[in-house]
Amino acid sequence: MRSARAAEVAVVSLDRCDRCGLCLPLCPPAAIHLDLAALVIDRQACTGCRKCIAPCPVGALSIVHA
Template sequence: MRRVTPDTIAVVDLAVCDRCGLCLPLCPPEAIHLELNVLTVDRAGCTGCEKCVGPCPVGALAMVAYA
């Protein structure tokens, strides 16, 4: 899948995330995973579309620049 924003990636603040799972079905490339009660974002799979960021009820997801 083509990157939407080539220089950003979604990251999760684990101290804020309540593991509700709302973001999981919102991720088109399925780059967000919840395993053993830990939410992770696959850097290689994230397209930077930001579809997970806005709907997060606790604001645990954000887009950050990466090199």
């Protein structure tokens, strides 16, 4: 059963993200994915925990209201 959607979710600035992959293993629900073209955050899976935000070396991740 899918849990209730988080009140806040992470979003990525694709202009800043260099697809280094550092944030992927930091995400507890594995909501961050790299595909061939871009970083993708699954808004349904993201819990808004913020663990990915500070470690991004280029400041490409931020939190927004869902």
